Amino acid sequence: MRKIKYILVILITLLSLNILNVNASTDAKTLKELRAELQALKNKRDSNEYKKKRTQNEIKSAENNIASSKEAITKGQEQIEEAKKEVERLDKEIFLSKDKMRTLMNSYQKNEGDNIYLEYLFESESYGEFIYRYTIIKQLADYTEEQINKMQNNIKENEELQVELKEKEVELNKNITSLEQSIDSLGDQLDEIAEETMDIKDEISSTQELIDYYKNLGCGENENLDDCVKVKGDTKLLKPLVKGTITSYFGYRYHPISGKYKLHTGTDIGGNTQGTPVYSSANGMVGKIIRKASCGGNQVYIYHTIGGKQITTGYMHLLDIKVSIGDQVSSKTVIGTVGGGSKTPWDSCSTGPHLHYMIADGWYGKTYTSYSTFVSKLQDAKKVLNLPSKYSYWYSR
Template sequence: MKKNILWVMIVVSLSTLLLPISVSATTLQQYIDKVNQYQKEINDANASINKTEGEIAAAQNAITAAQQEIKDISNEIIDLKEEIEESNKEIKKKSLETKQLFEYYQIAQGENTYLEYIFGADSITDLIYRVSVVEQLTEHNEKVTKELEALIEKNKKREKSLNKKTQQLKQKQVNLKAQIKTLEGQVVELQEGSVRASDQLKIYQDQVNYYRKQGCKASDRIGIDCAKENVVAGWYRPTVRGNISQTVGWSEINIDGFHYGTDIWSSKGTGEKIYPIASGTISAITTDIYGALIVIIYHTDMNGKKWTSFYCHLSSYSPNIYVGMKVTPNTYIGYMGHTGYAFGTHLHLEVADCRLYDATDKNCSTWGKWTKYIKKKFNNGFLGAKTLIKLPNSWSRR
């Protein structure tokens, strides 16, 4: 266990030694650009929503049209069926008629009846006439039956084709409904995107308005050239639970023999929230080349002295923080972690009375100057967070 902690300490110390991060301050113009960017996103989303809603309306109209067409076809099929039925009845009637005629003709040609018929007839002419009429009627009936059968065949073909058309229209409706569903999904996505963009727009718009009120010009660096942060009312512990595993100072286990921060671990591990040690303004949310999540906060104390606090190895940032944000000791900025060049979950906290990465601060404008300054402060008896906040070795409340 002790050996493990020692390892963590070595690695942790190493990681902060090698931090070659570079951060440029945010200007008001960058916030204005963000506002314009999100406004454009919202406008684009709204245009897409309008276009997609037009497509949905068109698809719905096509469905209505298909429904009407199906209804018309269905009526036509009913008519065709009736016509087929009528034709069949007619054929039956004609068939019966022909049969009767044929029977009559048979009788007329039968040996016995023939004679009877001859004698029954007024004359031979009458007989011939009677036979001829029967023949013509039979022929006529056969012709009509053939025509009706052709009509039935034609109607059946038409019915088949209409049924096929109905199936196609039904399939078309199914496809259109699926298309509408997809389009509606797109609208929901676009609306969600627009809402997200609106949220972001509001954050940045508020910032722009606020900084303009503070007298910031577009080229001003926020918190540096204008809009100085809240005055520090008191220094607080950065976590609810904490145990110090290493303080600022000379140490044989560090590569250059020096540790620039205070290492704090918690029994809650990555579940431990990180808070600012005082009111201030977030000057950077960044990572180093090893992927360590870092937040840097500028403070000004009641005597006008400028400070920087530096929080390293976070597992995640709070989703609500942004560069330029005014924070209080109760603004949660992220969770404890072991991102970057570190194998143990802990917070590496550096503090000094200067402005890290502020070009106008001759003591701390670069990472090299910052570490040199911390070393100098240490030589004068300053132990970073341990001295400033009066951190005990272990605590379970802020």
């Protein structure tokens, strides 16, 4: 009997420990845990900065390489031109030499015959003259032959040089093409790192703001933030704009600016001028604010509890922000106004006035802090809100 009691106590202890563990590994965040996540974001930012610098250096050296290859090509082409001229000159010289020899031979020649050398030789009137004539013929023939050989060798060398230079040019052009390709891909990498770095910088400052808010609220370092922060629940989400039309849905698409096939992280709502009020979709608390990001502009993220479930709504490309972190909002609260056009020149990721509206599971900034986690928890707003088909308007929320 005592033994059974003992086992029961152990079982209950294990069970409660296990439940505690499960709670700890889900979203029961403390200030201390948030601070650790902030540090991780800072480390990632530093490594991105390092990667960016390295990529920039790689691009620079590829560009230098291209410049020197182009220089070498120009020089090679000049050398080819010179070699061609030299061949022409030598050709002419050979022709002239042959002509000169013919003239010389003719002047010694008395009769036309098959073998002018022999005729000339055998017409000698004495042995002395024979030797003399023989020497002249021999010298003349040797000299001319030597000259012609020399020139023909020159031509051959020159032609070989031209072939060699041409091959070198082809090689250099190939090199330029591959360097240009690597600059392209390095540029892409740089784009991605640059966007990510920008996100992380914004991430760090907004996480810091949230930590300061919890701290000022009096949340303890190890206190469960859910107990410290009260978010008024709601039953459903409403559209963030009174009037609007969907210009682009959530999901994969070709980006209108970069042309890349990427996930469109929100639902684009157009049909409003810049400065039109944007409302919170439901009761909630302002959990995260990002100001003037170069890609996304002014952004507000609101924590909601809808039917007991934690979600975050996000609002991008705002002209201005009308709330602060920790503000308790309702669906009647104006949180900012529509931007994304001429009045938000700092935001390079918008082609015209519109709201980029997002819905994600959990509380972005508290349940998790990284943007990539937020993206992985996104939902399609079309499936949550009653949205009309593309380009048709609604006039009430």
